[in-house]
Amino acid sequence: MIEYQGRMTRLVNKIVYAPVIFMALLMILPYYWMVIGAFKPVPELRKIPPTFIVEDPTLNSFYDSQRDTPPDHQRGLFQRFEDTPAGFGRFYFNSMFVAVSITFFSLVLGSLTAFVLAKHQFPGRQFFFLLFMASMMVPWQVTLIPSFLLMRDLKWIDTYQALIIPASAQVFAVFFLRQYMFSIPDEILDAARVDGASEFRIWRSVILPLVRPAMVAIGLTIFLGQWNNLVWPLIVMQSAEMRTLPLAISLLNQSLSGATTLGLIMAAALLTSIPTLLLFLRFQKEFVRGITMTGMKG
Amino acid sequence: METAVIPTRRRKSISGFLFTLWKKRISYAMLMPFLAVFTVFGLYPIAWSARLSLTEYRGIKDKPPQYVGIDNFKNILSLSFKELPPELDEATGEQIFRCDGEKVIESVAREMEATGVSCEARMVRPRDVLPEGHSEYDRFSFRGTTYIIGATDPRFWKALYNTTLYTMGSVFFSTFGGLALALFLQKQTRVNMTLRVVFFLPAVTSGIAITAVWRWIFTSQNFGLVNTVFRFFGWEQVTFLANVDWTMRILIWLALWGGMGFPMILFLAGLKNVPQELYEAAAIDGASVPQRFRHITIPLLRPTFLYVVVMGIIGAFQVFDVVYIVFSTTETIGGVLDSALTVVTYLYDTGFNMFELGYAASVAWILFAVIFVMTMISLRLGRVNELY
Numbered sequence: 001m002i003e004y005q006g007r008m009t010r011l012v013n014k015i016v017y018a019p020v021i022f023m024a025l026l027m028i029l030p031y032y033w034m035v036i037g038a039f040k041p042v043p044e045l046r047k048i049p050p051t052f053i054v055e056d057p058t059l060n061s062f063y064d065s066q067r068d069t070p071p072d073h074q075r076g077l078f079q080r081f082e083d084t085p086a087g088f089g090r091f092y093f094n095s096m097f098v099a100v101s102i103t104f105f106s107l108v109l110g111s112l113t114a115f116v117l118a119k120h121q122f123p124g125r126q127f128f129f130l131l132f133m134a135s136m137m138v139p140w141q142v143t144l145i146p147s148f149l150l151m152r153d154l155k156w157i158d159t160y161q162a163l164i165i166p167a168s169a170q171v172f173a174v175f176f177l178r179q180y181m182f183s184i185p186d187e188i189l190d191a192a193r194v195d196g197a198s199e200f201r202i203w204r205s206v207i208l209p210l211v212r213p214a215m216v217a218i219g220l221t222i223f224l225g226q227w228n229n230l231v232w233p234l235i236v237m238q239s240a241e242m243r244t245l246p247l248a249i250s251l252l253n254q255s256l257s258g259a260t261t262l263g264l265i266m267a268a269a270l271l272t273s274i275p276t277l278l279l280f281l282r283f284q285k286e287f288v289r290g291i292t293m294t295g296m297k298g
Numbered sequence: 299m300e301t302a303v304i305p306t307r308r309r310k311s312i313s314g315f316l317f318t319l320w321k322k323r324i325s326y327a328m329l330m331p332f333l334a335v336f337t338v339f340g341l342y343p344i345a346w347s348a349r350l351s352l353t354e355y356r357g358i359k360d361k362p363p364q365y366v367g368i369d370n371f372k373n374i375l376s377l378s379f380k381e382l383p384p385e386l387d388e389a390t391g392e393q394i395f396r397c398d399g400e401k402v403i404e405s406v407a408r409e410m411e412a413t414g415v416s417c418e419a420r421m422v423r424p425r426d427v428l429p430e431g432h433s434e435y436d437r438f439s440f441r442g443t444t445y446i447i448g449a450t451d452p453r454f455w456k457a458l459y460n461t462t463l464y465t466m467g468s469v470f471f472s473t474f475g476g477l478a479l480a481l482f483l484q485k486q487t488r489v490n491m492t493l494r495v496v497f498f499l500p501a502v503t504s505g506i507a508i509t510a511v512w513r514w515i516f517t518s519q520n521f522g523l524v525n526t527v528f529r530f531f532g533w534e535q536v537t538f539l540a541n542v543d544w545t546m547r548i549l550i551w552l553a554l555w556g557g558m559g560f561p562m563i564l565f566l567a568g569l570k571n572v573p574q575e576l577y578e579a580a581a582i583d584g585a586s587v588p589q590r591f592r593h594i595t596i597p598l599l600r601p602t603f604l605y606v607v608v609m610g611i612i613g614a615f616q617v618f619d620v621v622y623i624v625f626s627t628t629e630t631i632g633g634v635l636d637s638a639l640t641v642v643t644y645l646y647d648t649g650f651n652m653f654e655l656g657y658a659a660s661v662a663w664i665l666f667a668v669i670f671v672m673t674m675i676s677l678r679l680g681r682v683n684e685l686y
Contacts, residue, residue: 017489020482024496027555030511031499033523037514049526113332122322123315128329135340139616139669141642142662145655146346147339149357166339169332199324228505230619235650246506253510254628259521262514272507280502284495287502291560292567 034273037266038062042072045260061263062271074260077267081248083240088248088268095245096275098160099226102167103219110173110218111211115203117174118181119189129178132171144231151236162236163244167226173218176293180214181207217290220283224276245272351659363656370660373450380427382437382444385420394420424448454661456636457644458668461615463546464640465672468553469610475554476561476606477599483562484569494562501559506623512552513539513624539625545637552620557613561606568602569595604680608673615669618642641665 037045039057063076081087116122117129147166156162184207192202208215230246237243243251249272252265280287319326351370353363384393387403395407397417402410407417424434424446432448435455439445449455479497483490500508515523518537525535538544572595580590621643625633631647632639639647641661649658 020479020493024493027496027500029523030508030515033515034508034511037511045521048520049529050521050523109332109335112328116325116328120322120325120328122325123318128333131341132336135336135344137670138344139612139662139666141616141645142347142659142666143340143343144645144662145649145659146343146350148649149346149350149655150339150343165335169335169340171336171340174332199328203328224502224505228619230506230622231646234646249506249510250623250626253513253623254626257517257519259519262521265510265514269507269511273503273505276503276505276507280499284498288498288563291563 031273034266034269037262038270040263042074042260042263045263048259050259061267074264077264077271080252080264081240084243085241088271090241091243091245091248092271094160094242095227095272098163098244099223101160101164102226103223105164105168106170106173106222107215107219109168110170111177111208111215112203113174114177114181115207118178119184119186119207120199132174136171136175144235147232148235157236158239158242160242163229163233167232170222173222176218177211177214180211180293184210213286213289214293216283216286217293220279220286221290224279227276347659347662350656351663353656354654355656357653357655366656370657371664374454374657374660374664376432376450377435377455378429378432378448380446380448382421382424382427382446384444385422396420453636453639454641454644457632457639457641460546460636460638461617461640461642464549464553464617465611465614467546467550468557468614469607471550471554472557473561473603473606473610475558477565477603479558479562480565480569484566494566497562498559500556501563504556506619509552509556509620509623512548512555516548516624540634542635542637545625545633548624549617549620549638552624553614553617557610561610564602564606565599568599572598600680604676607680608676611672611676612669615665615672616642618646622646641668 036052036054038061039054039059040051041056041058041060044051044055059076060073061076063078064073066073067075067079078088081091084090086093117125151157151162188206188210189202192206197205228246229244230250233244233247234250237247245268249265249268252261252268256265350363352365352367354366354370355361355363386392387394390403392404395402395404395417397407397410397415401420402417411417421444424437427446428434428448431450433450433452435447435449435452437444437446483494483497516538518525518535518539520526520529520535522538524538528535536544538548576594576598577590580594585593617640621632621638621640625638626643627633630636631643631651642665645658645661645665648654648661
């Protein structure tokens with residue numbers, strides 16, 4: 001009897017799990033399609049119906065040493081974009097440099113501001129906080145056009161600072177770091193003050209180590225958001241060598257079509273998503289904590 | 299008994315105030331870097347945008363913005379609603395039909411229809427009934443009468459309609475999808491934990507890159523994955539990205555794919571916070587499992603639910619990347635027949651392809667107003683539900 005029931009439950013379980021597992025497969029489908037697409041050689045890319053397992057994996061979509069022998073070879077990803085020195089590699093550097101800089105600056109500025117707003121008493125404290133909060137209500141599209149005009153007037157079009165500096169004041173980082181800092185007891189700070197530490201020193205050596213988990217969670221959110229930022233670079237980056245990865249991908253996407261060029265797009269997508277996948281695997285818990293703490297996604 | 303403690307007010311004086319400011323100079327100094335960047339690149343553009351929305355400006359340096367008052371808003375929003383009368387023949391007063399490329403009156407058309415020719419009733423041209431400057435946005439029939447909706451900017455209304463549809467669809471499916479997943483994967487078994495990671499993966503890594511992959515999964519060329527599967531089952535091939543009927547389905551599917559993990563995590567956290575004692579107490583009182591779900595789980599998840607919906611609405615109304623990556627071509631930004639045109643893609647198009655910068659700024663403020671109203675409505679609805 002017990003045996004029978006156990007088997008029944010297991011069967012029911014399996015049936016109930018089937019649609020969920022099917023959904024889960026659909027979730028990872030594009031990742032799979034991307035990986036196999038990136039490693040297929042040209043003849044295999046041309047096959048109809050497409051192959052579901054790579055028969056003859058190759059790196060040709062990235063770099064093809066026999067590029068000049070069509071039809072079975074074509075220029076790889078790193079051989080395209082001949083208008084730019086280093087081509088795709090340059091775009092990769094642009095994206096990485098910009099996203100890392102923004103993450104760094106916005107964490108520094110954000111934690112400094114959060115510290116002052118959470119732990120200092122001064123006239124205007126409430127005012128500044130409410131001002132920051134109110135600005136969060138306004139969607140970024142409202143400032144899109146004037147921000148572009150501002151960049152033009154500052155002659156910042158096609159410069160790194162056009163991407164980095166405006167994004168360095170992240171109000172949501174201030175908000176959540178401030179919340180987090182309320183949990184730090186004032187006594188610790190007072191003890192440091194008695195020992196003669198300056199406020200800057202307290203921020204650096206007392207506050208920052210204590211808010212590390214929040215910094216990691218918020219930093220990840222900011223990095224991913226910037227890594228995937230499309231609209232702003234689309235507007236302020238006009239020359240070829242200043243392209244970021246999202247721009248390069250949308251360019252490939254719109255200019256290429258046909259079975260054989262699929263490999264190039266998949267190769268570009270794979271290289272672009274590798275950092276996000278690595279961050280996901282390494283910081284999975286922090287992502288979950290970040291979402292439950294801030295209620296924000298990337 | 300009670301002795302009120304009256305706080306001794308410090309004397310207000312300007313010099314005293316300045317002294318306080320001076321004493322707090324370190325706080326202000328530490329606030330300064332953020333405040334400076336925020337003011338220049340956050341606040342100033344908001345004020346600028348408000349001013350710009352009242353002007354006509356094509357981004358040319360020599361031609362400064364022309365003040366036009368609220369004309370931009372009028373042009374974006376004005377709608378007209380008119381009855382579209384049938385076109386009548388002047389001599390006989392009968393309605394004109396078009397049969398096989400030939401214009402005939404109704405009585406003739408009936409005879410021709412009897413012989414198997416298909417006929418179509420002709421209506422007055424829209425511009426004869428619509429006010430000056432309006433063009434047709436949509437028409438529909440109700441009880442035998444045809445009505446026409448005109449607008450000065452039909453493309454904006456198309457974008458707003460698409461965005462609203464997208465928002466409702468994506469928020470509905472991803473919220474309930476996320477809730478279902480959270481309930482299903484609640485137990486912390488190994489299989490469930492793995493599945494959680496899988497469903498969470500796109501929420502974190504669904505960037506531009508993987509979105510681009512979807513475009514090639516849905517491509518209508520015969521190496522497209524979906525069409526290969528369709529062929530396998532013997533179904534008809536579909537030109538997914540060039541078929542108006544499929545645009546919204548694909549957009550909502552992508553929103554579901556990339557957007558389910560986020561509510562799932564929040565609902566899982568919400569479920570974890572439901573005190574186990576409540577379930578035990580209810581079980582002792584004889585409440586069945588559905589009853590426990592209805593009266594304990596649902597009310598306690600309500601704040602999370604409300605939060606997910608509000609954040610979903612705000613995010614969905616601002617959708618841009620997916621449309622741009624999956625549907626835009628070099629010719630049309632909103633895909634075939636603007637079927638994927640959303641408010642933000644329209645904003646981008648007017649601002650940076652047509653250089654109507656003042657007009658685009660007005661579109662942005664309307665977007666803000668719409669998001670604001672939608673948020674308020676959902677918060678209000680959420681509160682009404684709390685009453686019982």
